[in-house]
Amino acid sequence: MQNLYADLETLLKEDASLVDEHGKLNKNVLITRAANLDEGLLARLISSDTIRAQFFTQVGDTLVFDKAKFQEFIANKAFLPDSYTAFRNKIGLTDRSGRFLSASEDVVLAWPYKDCVLEGGMTKEDVKRDEVFWNTTLAPDDIARVFEPKALTRFEHWDRNAVAQKKAKRADVIDPASDNLFIKGNNLLALHSLAEVYAGKVTVIYIDPPFNTGNDSFLYNDRFSRATWLTFMRNRLEVMKTLLTRDGSIFIHIDVNQSHYLKALCDEIFGQTNFVQEIIWAYGSPSGGRAGSAKPVNVHDYILHYARDYKARKQNRIYTPYSDQYIANWFRYEDEDGRRYRSRMRDDGTWGRQYLDESPGVPLTTVWSDIKQVYADPRAYRDDQAEHSELVKGFLGQKPERLIKRILDMASDEGDLVADFFSGTGTTASAAMKMKRRFITTEQIEGQIQLTRRRLFKTIRGAGAGISRDVEWTGGGSFVYLELAEANETFATRIRNADEDGTLAAVAADLREKGWWRYKVDQSLWNWDEWAALTFDERKQLLLDSLDANHLYVNYGDIDDADSGLSAEDIALTKAFYEAEA
Numbered sequence: 143m144q145n146l147y148a149d150l151e152t153l154l155k156e157d158a159s160l161v162d163e164h165g166k167l168n169k170n171v172l173i174t175r176a177a178n179l180d181e182g183l184l185a186r187l188i189s190s191d192t193i194r195a196q197f198f199t200q201v202g203d204t205l206v207f208d209k210a211k212f213q214e215f216i217a218n219k220a221f222l223p224d225s226y227t228a229f230r231n232k233i234g235l236t237d238r239s240g241r242f243l244s245a246s247e248d249v250v251l252a253w254p255y256k257d258c259v260l261e262g263g264m265t266k267e268d269v270k271r272d273e274v275f276w277n278t279t280l281a282p283d284d285i286a287r288v289f290e291p292k293a294l295t296r297f298e299h300w301d302r303n304a305v306a307q308k309k310a311k312r313a314d315v316i317d318p319a320s321d322n323l324f325i326k327g328n329n330l331l332a333l334h335s336l337a338e339v340y341a342g343k344v345t346v347i348y349i350d351p352p353f354n355t356g357n358d359s360f361l362y363n364d365r366f367s368r369a370t371w372l373t374f375m376r377n378r379l380e381v382m383k384t385l386l387t388r389d390g391s392i393f394i395h396i397d398v399n400q401s402h403y404l405k406a407l408c409d410e411i412f413g414q415t416n417f418v419q420e421i422i423w424a425y426g427s428p429s430g431g432r433a434g435s436a437k438p439v440n441v442h443d444y445i446l447h448y449a450r451d452y453k454a455r456k457q458n459r460i461y462t463p464y465s466d467q468y469i470a471n472w473f474r475y476e477d478e479d480g481r482r483y484r485s486r487m488r489d490d491g492t493w494g495r496q497y498l499d500e501s502p503g504v505p506l507t508t509v510w511s512d513i514k515q516v517y518a519d520p521r522a523y524r525d526d527q528a529e530h531s532e533l534v535k536g537f538l539g540q541k542p543e544r545l546i547k548r549i550l551d552m553a554s555d556e557g558d559l560v561a562d563f564f565s566g567t568g569t570t571a572s573a574a575m576k577m578k579r580r581f582i583t584t585e586q587i588e589g590q591i592q593l594t595r596r597r598l599f600k601t602i603r604g605a606g607a608g609i610s611r612d613v614e615w616t617g618g619g620s621f622v623y624l625e626l627a628e629a630n631e632t633f634a635t636r637i638r639n640a641d642e643d644g645t646l647a648a649v650a651a652d653l654r655e656k657g658w659w660r661y662k663v664d665q666s667l668w669n670w671d672e673w674a675a676l677t678f679d680e681r682k683q684l685l686l687d688s689l690d691a692n693h694l695y696v697n698y699g700d701i702d703d704a705d706s707g708l709s710a711e712d713i714a715l716t717k718a719f720y721e722a723e724a
């Protein structure tokens with residue numbers, strides 16, 4: 143037996159991650175790895191004939207690990223006899239692979255509910271509801287259900303003709319390799335659906351999420367704490383990462399309320415080495431009510447830029463025009479033809495001329511103060527200038543197309559796919575269309591959906607607002623409008639329409655079978671006899687109240703169910719979409 147203890151210790155010590163800074167085997171990490179059936183650990187154990195014979199049983203072609211025996215063996219005091227103290231001293235936070243954070247270079251952010259999934263979505267601003275955190279360990283089934291791709295509906299195709307006639311054509315097929323998509327629905331669910339088709343296909347993601355200031359477009363849930371917001375972002379950013387091409391980049395627009403927390407979160411998700419820059423968008427001037435305080439006036443936001451792979455990223459060189467002052471200071475000379483130039487020393491030490499009309503401009507810096515917010519354009523406030531103003535009335539927080547143009551110029555080329563999962567007024571989609579990029583955008587609030595639609599109609603008509611003049615946009619283009627198909631709206635309608643006991647009981651039975659109950663309803667306490675004893679209206683109301691607002695959508699896997707509420711055409715188009723290649 144003595145040999146086996148020694149053999150095991152020698153074998154395990156070959157794995158540096160199992161050894162602590164004093165060269166001793168770290169029993170705690172070993173215990174965690176064994177409990178998690180860590181692949182690397184099992185492979186190492188199998189590699190030794192004696193150890194394999196001790197802890198594995200051959201069943202047919204398969205080797206079965208006797209986890210209990212192994213755990214008992216390593217917990218025995220005879221194995222690493224002096225390690226008890228080391229183990230006791232070594233209690234602490236570990237990373238995902240069981241390594242102590244104290245032994246790692248990584249700094250990670252921890253917060254309550256970090257290990258949860260927050261669905262965080264609703265379709266109507268006026269309905270506030272309890273947010274549910276699904277714990278990844280405790281509620282794997284619920285999370286799997288949330289993450290399953292969703293059925294699609296509406297399939298409206300809008301192009302110049304349709305916009306002129308104010309009537310969409312029904313899209314008879316969606317080509318993910320060429321169609322622009324505008325999807326209504328909670329972006330977490332939309333992202334997981336899109337990942338089925340667009341994983342590794344999106345060159346640029348720009349997002350401008352709610353900043354969680356308590357005074358922004360997170361209107362639908364002003365109770366979000368920082369922890370909640372971070373969970374909300376983490377769940378979404380993790381999927382967004384999978385959508386990026388190898389040369390792709392993500393740009394996240396944020397302000398000082400969350401920027402520093404977001405940076406730590408993004409380092410963890412995208413990797414510190416893939417951080418490219420923090421851009422400061424200096425959008426404003428110290429005027430208006432904000433200038434009343436003695437504190438310096440905040441006139442900037444941040445845009446965090448991460449690459450999927452830093453070295454492979456697409457990064458086009460950008461120059462900004464010289465200012466008059468710069469030209470006056472540096473391009474001080476004029477030749478006989480009136481061309482301005484500056485004198486510059488060449489590599490060989492001789493002097494030469496750099497002509498202004500041959501110079502590209504000032505290399506782009508991380509401070510962007512030449513792009514003003516849309517609200518700074520006086521045309522925004524004149525109705526007769528509406529066609530030329532970019533401002534989409536009825537929404538605060540709109541970003542200018544010029545900002546998106548700069549990002550797209552920098553990190554994408556014509557034909558690339560661009561995505562924005564927090565559409566708002568559709569700025570990214572509009573700019574992408576004008577710049578001949580393809581786009582996907584998502585939005586969940588009905589008011590903003592209407593604003594994005596109108597904005598895109600205006601773009602298709604060729605209105606001269608935003609970057610139209612800069613890119614000589616005269617109109618055209620198209621997009622397909624889709625909705626994630628709502629599930630329990632169908633149930634709600636069936637309950638409301640039920641006019642006799644039998645129909646109501648049938649809906650109740652279906653609801654029970656599908657499990658679309660609010661998470662707060664404890665089904666073990668639900669008593670159907672007591673329910674049946676209520677008045678008809680009370681029974682209806684109780685069923686409506688028990689519908690789970692968090693499972694709003696039809697899963698693709700349930701698409702053929704009779705109660706999915708989908709038409710045969712929607713079913714066929716949804717299937718074609720998920721089977722297509724982007």
Ligand SMILES: C[S@@+](CC[C@H](N)C(=O)[O-])C[C@H]1O[C@@H](n2cnc3c(N)ncnc32)[C@H](O)[C@@H]1O
Nearest residue numbers: 328329350540541564566567569585586587590
């Ligand atoms: C700050 S705004 C974006 C503004 C946009 N950049 C523009 O220029 O108009 C954020 C948008 O994200 C939307 N949103 C927030 N949470 C969402 C979610 N879970 N799913 C889909 N959209 C969401 C909000 O309704 C809001 O319209």
